[in-house]
Amino acid sequence: MSIHSVNDFVVRFANINGSGSASANQMFARAIIRMGVPVATRNIFPSNIQGLPTWYEVRVTAEGWQGARGGVDLVVAMNPQTFDKDVASIEPGGYLFYDSSRTIPSSKFRQDITVIGVPLTEICNREYTDSRQRQLFKNIICVGALAALLDMDVTVIEQLLSEQFASKEKLIAANHKALAIGHSWAKHNLSCPIGLTVQRLDAVGDKIYVEGNNAAALGAVYGGATVCAWYPLTPSTSLVEAFGSHTRKLRQEPQTGHKRYALIQAEDELASIGMVVGAAWNGARAFTATSGPGISLMQEFLGLAYYAEIPAVIFNIQRGGPSTGMPTRTQQADLLACAYASHGDTKHVMLFPRDPNEAFSFGAEAFDLADRLQTPVFVMLDLDIGMNHMLVKPFTWDDSRRLDRGKVMTYEDLEGGKLFGRYLDVDGDGIPYRTYPGVHPSKGSYFTRGSSHDSMARYTEEGGPIAENVVRLLKKFDTARTLVPGPVIEPAARPTRLGVIHFGSTGPAMDEAARLLAAAGVDVDVCRVRGFPFSEAVIDFIGAHDQVFVVEQNRDAQLRSLLMIEHGIDPAKLTPVLYFEGPPITARFIAAAITDLVAGAPAARKEKALS
């Protein structure tokens, strides 16, 4: 029995990286969005430039779910290396699309799926003589054939091609031709459409289709960042590249073309965070973007920034760890490394955006928080939201909003006789005042150091003043608790004693999992944590439930540990639900794990691997 579904299925393209398939695949996804049907797309790619397997998944979802679903309904198998595994990954009743130019023995196929052969290479060899053209147009011909099979509006794809090659007239016609070749071949030789179809809908609205790294970089622009120091590291690199491209357009001085920002590629992560600390000490808003290995290298400076109270924004695009780990796979496994980064007693502020929309708003907010609190702030993205396009609410900005530079004493303040003590708690919130270097000829200068100091920034080895100062830092951390974004709580339809806590990129899958659970008769209240230190509302949520599932994408239940460490919560009350294989967590996994746990069965730790 073949799967029949309108606007609700998963297509997976299996390709070889470096073959030019990425842009054609993305065109396919964009065409569906243009037809008003939401998609969720994911790149599953190797840490390599050319020749290794790569997959691109398009989840067509009328309901707009942005998490990975799990399972594949149609595989477009263009990579002989992974053919067998790709065929095996198809759901029973699903479809296989393959290049039938070379005969493949029937033993390679399955009886319970529909096999669709299109002689793509043969068609290309007939139509084109140039080998590069054969390769590139093969991808477009493939999209044309798929459009016929899925009953897509081919004019939408033509329009997208025209937009993409707007500046290269010749290429438009050539691409349109390739698209038509594929489309008409399928129409004439295959039974179209198959059981999976895309039908026009009005479910996309004003949503935008964007990656989290791009969005976070735009957040940094709107947050007033002027200094970015960085070291290339997957999967954070595209954030800095996006900052470069946004600032080129948005931050040039009109008269001169000079830059209102400095983008510095450092020699390593130690230098990049050092530059951020130096720039922020000197009154510029500064950030770096990195991933786990970079966080490990930045530890010493993070401790200095914490103790000397220097703002810094660090975008951590988490990848699979430990060590070099999985550079091109996703995890949420750096929570403990960031929360307590560096030796001695240290604690840091973290923000957990769930998608590109929050990556933008938290990206901007992080700079206000860092200045307000005079401390490092981590924006904890991960590869899943950082490097994948997602369909999210459009970015918004309140034009009446002003950058909050925090407690900075000006020339006028100093001249007016205000007492300046760099680490003096004047306002009772644990946050002292600072001055920028060069502010006043005779007042306001101080010495910044990572060695022990008193409230007037003087070096001291006296226990009392040293302890007083670090206790004040705890008070400041308590103030942070009230400033970070609070949790988003989604109550179940009926009162329940079961709760779920999750954060960051688990959000989209969790939304869908909550629906699946409700359908299965398991009612859960859901609390999405958005910041650390935890708001009171998070602790109240735990207090209001008998059992709380903590869903995370790491092995060691790191968010659960933070809740236990910081708030003394009984471990028995917090049940871990963990996924850490590399692909993003899915709604099916979460729902199955929680259902099993509620029924008293052991946690289902695994599902069929996605790749």
Added chain:
Amino acid sequence: MTYLAKPKFHHPSIEVNEIGLTHRDYEGSISTLCAGCGHDSISSAIMHACFELNLPPHRVAKLSGIGCSSKTPTYFLGGAHGFNSVHGRMPSVLTGANAANRELIYLGVSGDGDSASIGFGQFAHSIRRGVNMVYIVANNGVYGLTKGQFSATSDKGAKSKKGAVNTDSPIDLVAMALQLGATFVARSFSGDKDQLVPLIRAAIEHKGPAFIDCISPCVAFNNHDGSTKSFDYVRAHNEAVNTLDFVTERAPITTSYAPGTMQEVKLHDGSSIRLRKIGAGYDVHDRVAAMTYIQSRGAKGEIVTGLIYLENDPGDMHDHLGTVSTPLNQLGDAELVPGQAALDKINASLR
């Protein structure tokens, strides 16, 4: 111990510079280094140079790493903001600070452990990047705060106070700075104030990475027979290539020079220095010749000092980056935040 403040009163006839400050106004707190430490002479030379340049102390940012040398910024220019950062990482902090505000003067003080070992990479890259700064290494060939281990600038065959002989090759930071593209390279000796003060002065006036390797004997752990960084050894092997005379409108130089012994060098602010050449035929603008010269003299056990290399109008990191002339830390909301209208366009491009 910065809480030991010095009394501020002074004699009414004490010398005052053009901005009305006395030498006392350039001081910091009392040094806690060992009596006779060469580093204190460097601090004193910095204060002297800033006084002569009529610099308001608060327009200087003084940064350092960790070690005896890195303690010294506390002991000069009390009116300036200071940053005692982490070991070997002063260059990155200084680079970031410079990026944030191009209008201040950046003075980085480091040591041979700080710059030639743990911070060798940051030393190299800050110079490569063309950061406008004065980078002084107080070089004593030894780890002082941890009591006498060899540093990476210790000469092969040098003897420690406890009698151990160094078997590792030394790093010559001047040779490195030349190779890495520093646009002002000098070496001096903390015991030669007449040479050091004008060098620091010229380095501050220079726009670009100005590096000064200042040999500064450690009286506690490296001033004995068998050391190649002791006062006696350095005095006996010092070979100055030139000495510097400043020419300003207020104080024109009237000294007459023998033909071929004078090289006039224009500085960034329009003033100039006259180099009295001692090494015959030495051209301060020839980088390759300078590299060869210090290597060949070094091979003979001589320590070349003076202004070793100078590039005219080299440009700095900000020129390379193309940043605006307004310091980045002074840009306001209007210049930084594009607003909803720009965001609408971006949203539209993402549909």
